Amino acid sequence: MNSPWTVGLAISALVVGAGVLPLVLRPNERVLHAIVALASGFFLGVTFLHLLPEVAHQSDSIAMWACVLCGFLAVFFAELLLRQGDPNQHQHEHDHGHEHPAHHGGHRVVGIATFVGLSVHTLGGAIGIGIAFDDPAMREPLVTATLAHKAPEAFSLVSVLLLSQMTRRSVLLLLGAYALVSPVGITIGRLFASWMPDEMLAPAEGLAAGTFLYVAVGELLPEVFHGRKDRGAKVALLMVGIAAAAFLFHEHVHPHE
Secondary structure (H helix, E strand, O other): OOOHHHHHHHHHHHHHHHHHHHHHHOOOHHHHHHHHHHHHHHHHHHHHHHHHHHHHHHOOOHHHHHHHHHHHHHHHHHHHHHHHOOOOHHHHHHHHOOOOHHHHOOOOHHHHHHHHHHHHHHHHHHHHHHHHOOOHHHHHHHHHHHHHHHHHHHHHHHHHHHHOOOOHHHHHHHHHHHHHHHHHHHHHHHHOOOOOOHHHOHHHHHHHHHHHHHHHHHHHHHHHOOOOOOHHHHHHHHHHHHHHHHHHHOOOOOOOO
């Protein structure tokens, strides 16, 4: 692919193709929980094996880790506010014995946070592709790595959105928006490659890492394992997701080294 626009369109097509699968398959709640167990492992792997090492690579300043903390707390406080504003929250807790709120759709902010975290992460990577596109030695591994992990990211995103009980229309709109992130990022990278410093992307990567961390640990894991049914299978799927993330990111390349 010798054109940045061709690369952007290919990534978008891959995102849409993988993202519509959960919508087409229409999994029941039991299957959806199994899929989200896999997605949880993938997000954990992305966070600890890619995003956090990337943050450490960008800078050893405490400010970078403060960005991670801000991303984590932003999702937590957004969820807290949404739960507090839900008039049915007390009744849900009474009826379901304080079960995890995501189980009854009590806070869709988890799906939105997943979307935002993935979009920020994808935007940074796409800008990197745009900046490095004229150098084949840098371009090829970046494009290959992006194509390799965009499908599982899109599939996981839509699965989480479905679990948060969004309408199919809302899920499709968010999927479409996510599919546009890569072309937009590549365009930004091409337009501003001559003066855009690496430091501009680092805080965004930290915020994305914090968002992923909260969504995976604070939301998806408790939701997947709130009951005893299929617990062994879910643990296995969790580990498969982590292994998939480790495999897909083990040759990650820093664009400006």
